[in-house]
Amino acid sequence: MGVLVSNIIAIYRKELQSYFSSPFAYVITGVFWFISGLFFAAILLGPTGVIAQVAAQDQFGGGAPVDVPSQFLIVYLGVIGSLALFILPMLSMGLYAEERKRGTLELLATSPITNWAVAVGKLLGVLTFFFTMTVPLLIYEAIAFLSADPPANPLLLLVAHGGLLLLAAAVLSLGMFVSSLTDSTILSAVLTFGLMLMLWVTDLIASGVQGPVGEAIGHLSLLTSYGNLIQGIVETSDLVLFASYIVLGIFLTAQSIELLRYQRS
Amino acid sequence: MIEVEHLSKHYGSSTAIDDVTFSVKPGEILGFLGPNGAGKTTTMRIxxxxxxxxxGTARVAGFDVHDDSMAVRQRIGYLPETPPLYPDMTVEAFLYFVARLKHVAAGDRSTRVASAMQRCNLLDKRGVLIRKLSKGFRQRVGIAQAIVHDPAVIILDEPTVGLDPRQIIDVRNLIRSLAGEHTIxxxxxxxPEVSVTCDRVTIINQGRVVATNTPDQLVAQLTGGLGYDLEIEGDGEQVRQALQDLAPVQSVQIVPAEGQARQHLQITTEGPEDPGREIAALVVGAGLGLYEMRRRQVSLEDVFLQLTTTESAASDALEDGEAIAPESQEEAIASEVPSPEAPLADEDPSSPDITT
Known part of the structure; x- marks a missing residue:
């Protein structure tokens, strides 16, 4: 057990260090911060933003009172979720593809470490990097929450960001599996992006299919589960769904790396 | 330390290695010699x-490589053909990573990493990013990576490929210095790599072991003789019969040299006796001018070619043996480290088609 943990930590630290020393990761982060900052301003303060809408509603005196901070959070994190769909495949694309291309997979495969431990360490590494990417967002939101009157519940913020991390972990885990299938990083990113779109639109497919099949497909939707979490609704079924995607990704990755040994190289 | 018995590996219908058996004693350096595609890398990967x-089975330090894979991995340092390096890490950070990966205890890591860097002459480069290192240094980092956990067994897949002559000598010395405490x-x-660095040689061809012995014995066993090349002034026919009568002499060939009244004599001998003294005495005694006399030792290269080429090519190689050896020797000197006793087979266009 101790060995397993120290193996995972070794991989984790190496992964994290490689993201923090990669110019490419900085570019992605920069773009992500820029776009998320723009959306933040537009959704909160823009002419069609949440504040303007609530003000208009107040003026005409219609409808129930609106919880501005939580309305804002739902819209904003919804957008960030879509943005993450573009960003995450770029973070996960190199996880194994790079190792395969550089031949370092041979080092990992001949070290006393299981494929599982490598996959878990890698996933934790890239997830930590994504988390650091979202820290500034958390700060903007905290400021918005604190300046609301009456102050909004900070727990909502934590649950919503927990949801974002779970979504990211699920996407990255599947992205890691795709990355283990090829030694081309570009191909890996494109395939992951395609796969994510498919999962994203399972909602649409589900609504098009009648009966229990449609319902079953609907339950696979990452979007629905993510939507619940950013509203502050914590349901076991959503957590199980995310956990299933994460474990599935790790499992498939470990299997696909194991299978590589049986192929002619 | 390493016992390999009847090992085979098939990829679909093609056979990479077939019934490979050999063993390595503790502290020994075994050279694994064979043309490209002979199955060297496959064996090492197994x-x-x-x-x-x-x-078949393979055991390393008493552990089966398949059943006790983790125990074996912990005791092996492996340098694949392309060194497995992360370009964005510094040399030191990379070695720490590998030490952690190979279960070096936290307290020993800094001494192990420092000693690996010291052995491989990397202390000056410890803080340099690997992608900024030259090929020779990368190769050294690759070797440092293989020895950082002080493994009982070190496996090096073509450790000197692509290096310049100076670096090749360095790497060979490094490997030699590792023998004794490690099995390699x-x-x-x-x-030349084999004759310079290895205690024993296993020659493998088309997935099969064709010979295992010390480099010297391999040469002796397979050729059992040497020869002399002479350049004389005068008519060699005068001494031909007398030379033929010397006990170890097998054949005498006379080749006219260009211009002048000179001739080349090519004398092939059999057995361990060296008739150099008698040959010189005969030639000079017959009143012929002796301008050059050179002993021609059949090199490991000839043995290698003989063992690894297909049958027809092998007999060609034997027939042309005398012609091939000096020619490839010149090329060896031009292309790599001067090593007169054992010329390079590598990149030698005169080598008969080595099958893969």
Whole structure:
């Protein structure tokens, strides 16, 4: 057990260090911060933003009172979720593809470490990097929450960001599996992006299919589960769904790396 | 330390290695010699647990490479053909990473990493990013990576490929210095490497072991003789019969030299006796001018070619043996480290078609 943990930590630290020393990761982060900052301003303060809408509603005196901070959070994190769909495949694309291309997979495969431990360490590494990417967002939101009157519940913020991390972990885990299938990083990113779109639109497919099949497909939707979490609704079924995607990704990755040994190289 | 028995590996219908058996004693350096595609890398990958074997067994330090894979991996240092390096890490950070990966205890890591860097002459480069290192240094980082956890067994797949002559000498010295405390398997298709660094040689061809012995004995066993090249002034026919009558002499060939009244004599001998003294005495005694006399030792290269080429090519190589050896010797000197006793087979266009 101790060995397993120290193996995972070794991989984790190496992964994290490689993201923090990669110019490419900085570019992605920069773009992500820029776009998320723009959306933040537009959704909160823009002419069609949440504040303007609530003000208009107040003026005409219609409808129930609106919880501005939580309305804002739902819209904003919804957008960030879509943005993450573009960003995450770029973070996960190199996880194994790079190792395969550089031949370092041979080092990992001949070290006393299981494929599982490598996959878990890698996933934790890239997830930590994504988390650091979202820290500034958390700060903007905290400021918005604190300046609301009456102050909004900070727990909502934590649950919503927990949801974002779970979504990211699920996407990255599947992205890691795709990355283990090829030694081309570009191909890996494109395939992951395609796969994510498919999962994203399972909602649409589900609504098009009648009966229990449609319902079953609907339950696979990452979007629905993510939507619940950013509203502050914590349901076991959503957590199980995310956990299933994460474990599935790790499992498939470990299997696909194991299978590589049986192929002619 | 390493016992390989009847090992085989098939990829679909093609056979990479077939019934490979050899063993390595503790502290020994075994050279694994064979043309490209002979199955050297496959064998090494099986030993390191990277590839599963199709049949047979391999044991490293008493552990089966398949059943006790993790125990074996912990005791093996492996340098694949392309060193497995992360370009964005510094040398030191990379070695720490590998030390952690190979279960070096936290308290020993800094001493192990420092000693690996010191052995491989990397202390000056410890803070340099690997992508900024030259090929020679990368190779050294690759070797440092293989020895950082002080493994009982070190497996090096073509450790000197692509290096310049100076670096090749450095790497060979490094490998030699590792013998004794470590058991080493070294694969190569470069012959001088074997005679310079290895205690024993296993020659593998088309997935089969064709010979295992010390480099010297291999030469002696397979050729059992040497020869002399002479350049004389006068008519060699005068001494031909007398030379033929010398006990160890097998044949005498006379080739006219260009211009002048000179001739080349090519004398082939048999057995361990060296008739150099008698040959010189006969030639001079007959009143012929002796301008050059050179002993021609059959090199490991000839043995290698003989063992690894297909049958027809092998007999060609034997027939042309005398012609091939000096020619490739010149090329060896031009292309790599001067090593007169054992010329390079590597990149030698005159080598008969080595099958893969």
């Amino acid at each position: 030993l390191t647990g990277y590839l599963p074997a199709s049949g 398997i070294l694969s190569t298709h470069i012959l």
